[in-house]
Amino acid sequence: MSKKILGMGNAVLDILAEAKEEDLKKNNLKKGTMALVAQEESDKLLSEINFIKKDSGGSVANTLAAISLFGGDSYFCGKVKNDDLGKVFVQSMEKVGTKFLCEMANTGLPTARCIVMVTSDGERTMQTFLGASTTLEKNDITNSFFDEIDYILIEGYLWSSPSAREAIKKSVNISKEKKLKIVFSLSDPGLVNMFKNEFENFIINDVDILIGNESEFNELSNNNNETLKKITDSVDIAAITLGENGAKIIHDNEIITIKANKVDKVVDSTGAGDMFAAGFLYKILNNNSLRDSGEFGCNVASRIVTQYGARPSDDFLSFIKQSN
Numbered sequence: 001m002s003k004k005i006l007g008m009g010n011a012v013l014d015i016l017a018e019a020k021e022e023d024l025k026k027n028n029l030k031k032g033t034m035a036l037v038a039q040e041e042s043d044k045l046l047s048e049i050n051f052i053k054k055d056s057g058g059s060v061a062n063t064l065a066a067i068s069l070f071g072g073d074s075y076f077c078g079k080v081k082n083d084d085l086g087k088v089f090v091q092s093m094e095k096v097g098t099k100f101l102c103e104m105a106n107t108g109l110p111t112a113r114c115i116v117m118v119t120s121d122g123e124r125t126m127q128t129f130l131g132a133s134t135t136l137e138k139n140d141i142t143n144s145f146f147d148e149i150d151y152i153l154i155e156g157y158l159w160s161s162p163s164a165r166e167a168i169k170k171s172v173n174i175s176k177e178k179k180l181k182i183v184f185s186l187s188d189p190g191l192v193n194m195f196k197n198e199f200e201n202f203i204i205n206d207v208d209i210l211i212g213n214e215s216e217f218n219e220l221s222n223n224n225n226e227t228l229k230k231i232t233d234s235v236d237i238a239a240i241t242l243g244e245n246g247a248k249i250i251h252d253n254e255i256i257t258i259k260a261n262k263v264d265k266v267v268d269s270t271g272a273g274d275m276f277a278a279g280f281l282y283k284i285l286n287n288n289s290l291r292d293s294g295e296f297g298c299n300v301a302s303r304i305v306t307q308y309g310a311r312p313s314d315d316f317l318s319f320i321k322q323s324n
Contacts (some may be wrong), residue, residue, distance in 0.1 A: 001231055003150035003285040004073040004100075005183075008171060010062030010133040010157050012079030012112040013085045017049040018052035024125055029117065042129035045115055054085070056092040057114055058133070059274050060155040066278035066300070068097035072285055077145060077171075078099045079136040086111040086132070091112040102140045137163040138170040146174050147316060151209075151285065153277075156187030159195045172206050183235075185277060186212030192219040204234040209284075211277050213241045239294065241276050241301070258294040261302035278303040279293045 024031055027045055048232055056065065064074040076220065080086035084102035089111060090100045092100045094169035112133040136273060152175045158164040175182055184207045186192055191198060192212075203210055210231070212220075217240050221228035231239040238250040244307070279300030283293035 002071075002073055003163050003287075004056045004075070004148060005064070005067065005151040005153055005281065005285060006075040006077065006149045007060040007153040007155075008136075008158060008168065008197055009153075009155040010058040010078075010112060010130065011056070011086075012058040012114050012128065012133055013089045014055050014057035015049075015051050015115045016048070016053050016055075017115060017117055018150060019125070020118055023049075023121060024117060024119070027127065029125050029127055031119070031125050032123050034114075034128055035224060036128050036130065039110065039129055039131065042113060042115065042127060042210045045127055046113070046231045049115065051115075051119070052118075054092070056089045056090050058112075058155075059185060060153055060227045061093065061098075061144060061158060062271060062274035062279070063153065063185075063278045065093060065096045066099045067282045067285070070278070070282045072282050074098045075101055075145070075149065075302075077136075077141065079105060079132045079134075079140060080111040081105045081108065081132045083110050085113055088168040095233070101145050102136070105135065108135055113211045123260050134161040136161065136167050137161060138166045141167050141170050141174070143174055146178050146180065147169075149178070149180055151183055151281070153183040153185065153281065155193075156191050156199065157187045159191065159198065176206070182206055183211065183281065185273075186216035186220065188208070189215045189219045194217050194270070196220060200231065203231055207235050209237045209239070209281075210235045211239045211241075211280070211314055213243070213273060228244055237290065239276075239280055239297070241273060241297075243272075246298050247276065249290045251290055256291050256294060258291070258298050260298055263302050265304060266305045271304045272301040275304040 032309060061076055064076050067074045076098050079102060080089050086104050093100050109131040110132040112129060114126050114128040154168055158168060172182060220232060232250045239247060241247045244260050247258040249256040276297040280293045280297030283296045
């Protein structure tokens with residue numbers, strides 16, 4: 001029987017828009033990068049662009065949506081405001097089968113949004129306003145969220161918000177009381193550097209499954225093999241993605257090497273980590289072996305980089321079902 005997973009992360013609505021080079025220059029955006037901006041800048045760009053589509057985003061939200069699309073049972077907790085973008089976020093999550101648990105806020109910052117400007121050459125330039133996602137707090141978390149849940153997935157990005165860290169602490173305490181498996185995604189090397197000591201303490205004391213890319217693990221361990229071994233020994237499973245070199249899964253001092261699937265052309269790599277986590281955890285939830293889970297994660301990641309966006313398309317899902 002498939003196990004259930006609850007995820008906590010930034011709730012960010014992705015807004016895809018066509019753009020010209022001059023649009024980027026006018027809004028002080030460096031092509032191919034992501035810029036965090038204040039609400040005023042985001043509102044200005046939002047009023048000027050012609051968007052193609054809107055979809056719920058954020059690292060853990062992407063992972064959970066994919067798990068649901070694969071046939072898993074997933075739940076999401078993140079903060080949105082009860083505004084137009086917040087309603088679209090909740091609807092798009094529930095449309096794919098992921099239940100949205102947290103109450104929408106009626107006051108405070110508007111729903112977070114990431115405006116993705118796609119130029120004619122296919123390059124993506126992102127302007128992000130984190131808004132309401134940074135206001136997740138412990139009062140947003142209730143014990144009933146954890147009923148019949150088996151795993152909780154927490155993203156490192158939440159650490160940048162003090163109130164979200166309190167929500168994580170409460171969630172971890174409830175999870176340990178209910179004997180849930182705690183999964184932690186490192187999210188970003190810069191973030192790891194900023195909260196290195198806190199991350200290490202959290203991982204050693206509370207985390208069962210640790211997921212991240214090679215750069216994030218190197219940052220966490222200061223490129224020290226002894227420190228890396230201390231960290232990987234403290235968790236039940238460590239999954240390290242290696243880009244075109246695949247991944248390695250560490251469990252009980254055994255290293256399982258997973259080869260990457262060959263990709264003819266990488267179109268957009270931004271969703272690779274989220275989709276590896278989705279494929280890997282989906283198989284774990286269905287009691288598959290670590291090798292099978294790692295191979296499916298790499299398979300899913302290699303497929304997502306051949307399309308724009310971090311959400312599986314219909315063609316993507318057909319491919320995955322054939323290879324699953």
